Every structure is written in C-alpha cells, then in structure tokens.
Amino acid sequence: MPKYKTEKASKATLFVFLAAVLALLIYQPMFFLSLAGLALLAIIWGTVEQRKIDRHFQRLCNNRKGLSICEFAREFDRKIVDTWIIRAVYEQLQAALPTKQLVPIQASDDFFKTLKLDEDDLDLDLIEEIAQRTGRTLEDYQSNPYLGKVTTVRNLVLFFNHQACGEAT
Template identity: 65%
Template sequence: MKLASRFMPQYKPKKANKIALFVFLVLVVAIAIFQPVSLAVISGIVLLVIVWSKFEQPKIDRYFGALRDERNGLSICEFAKEFDTRVVDTWIIRAVYEQLQAALPVNHKIPIKASDNLLETLKLDEDDLDLDLVEEIAQRTGRSLENCEDNPYYGKVITAKSLVLFFNHQLVANAT
C-alpha cells in the first residue's frame, strides 16, 4: 500500500557543481579585468533590475494579499476535492499544490484552486514552469518526464488542474 501523500518527501534541490561555480567566478573576474566597459554595462543592468523590483514587489504583494484574503479558509482539501482520488494519484495532487505555493513570488502561503490559471492568476513565468516547477513535481512524485510529448495534456497545461492531470498521465520513473 502506498504511503499517504502527507508522508511524501520534500523537494531536494540539486547541489551546484563546485567546478561550474569556480568557472563562473573565473569568467566574472576575467570580464572585470579585460572588459571594464562590459562590466559597467552589466552592473548598470543589474542595478536597473534591482530598482525595478523595489517598485514592482509592492504591487505583487498587494495582488497576492488580496488573493489570500479572498481565499481565506481554503486549503488543500478543497483543491483535492476537484479530483477523483481513485483515478488521480494523491501524491501528485499534494506535490502540485505545494510546489505551486512555493513558486509564488511572495513569502506567505496562498491557497491554490484547481481552476487557477498558472500564468494569469498565479503570475508564474512560463520558463519557471517548464524548467523548475515541472522538475520539482516530477522529483517529488517519482514521475518520469520522458515521452511527455505523448501525454494528452502536453502543451495544454494552463491551470493547476491540468498540471495535476498532466503528471497523472506520466509514467512512474521506475516503470519507464
């Protein structure tokens, strides 16, 4: 019998390769020494991003604060009720719910609804979905990302519910 989803392992980020970090630092120093103009341009861009984020973050905090207040009292239970747990793996339901919460650009937990649009409602970046979030959910659920083009939900994941259903159609990693 499979363990309850509350006992599912947490996401464990892969450790950075020390050689890659060393190479990156050597490149930064080389640019600083041999291309001071490039360093000034890069520093200017970094400074602009920092200043822009200081003005943008309060708007994001207000948006998600209002969303949290609107959803006061909702939990993973309401999210899970949107799925037939005899058909959909409860580990996938929990992993999607928790990793979506962790991916939001705020420090507090926002209750997720199955109908939430990942890009519009949750304001997630498409690249973050494709690169980070999918890997995290796959790791936690033990699902493979191989042959995802054969999945009926491939290219159609726009809501939290469709993300759950996408992973439910992926094979368990050991079974591939």
C-alpha cells in the same frame, strides 16, 4: 512523500564565476561599469514589480482566507487521481510562486494570470520537481491527452495523473 532535492553549485563553479567577474573588472572596466549600471536598473525595476506582485498575492490570500490543501484536494476525485500528485503539485506550486506568502491554490487557477508564473517556470523547473516527487516518468509525454492544455492547476494535476509511474527523468 519525499521533498524535492535541489542540486547545489560546486565550489569550483563558484570560483570560476568569481574569477570571470574579476577578469572582466580588470580588463574591461567600462564594460563592467555599464553592466553594473544595467544590473542596478534591473534591481530597481524588479523591486517595483515585486511590490505589485506582492499586492496581487495579498489580495488573493485575503479572498481565499481559510482555504488549504484540503479544499484543493476535494476538487479532484481521489478514486481516480493519485493523492501524491495532488499534494506534490500544490506544494511545489506554492514554492514556485513569486512571493513569500503561502497562497491557497485552487484547481481553477491559471498559471500566467492568477499565479504569475511564466512558461519557463512551468517547463523548466516545476515539471521536473513534480515528476521527481511523485515518481512519475516524463517519458512518452507526447501521448498525454493534456499535452498543450496545461494552463491551469487542474490540468497540471491531470497531466501527471496520465503519466506512467517509474523513474522520474
């Protein structure tokens, strides 16, 4: 199964960004200092929140000790559900989690409560990554019976299982 291929920013994009920051520093130093102060507060708040999230996932790992993708795959009928979808969902979810720990995922996991993912993570990144890896198209997703019901990992797998094969969009 192919890995998800990320696109890297070009050197020109990086140069434009750095030039904009430098111009802001030169022409609006007070605004820049205010922005830097807000950024510092956001970093401190993020660090405190990340500790809470890491503790949550550590408890999850301790409760799921010994579980792997094998147990996850057994939660689906592999005669009906494409095993590439099972694997892609499992691997991409692990990569998307807001922790560095490898958390064993279960089909019943809720994206928002258990896995601490927000709707934007699901809509913007994860869906595209899984579509690319599985070769499933996102065309005609409106007719998918799982549309609007993807709040658990199981429903995400079943959503993709109902999508047609083809070029991922």
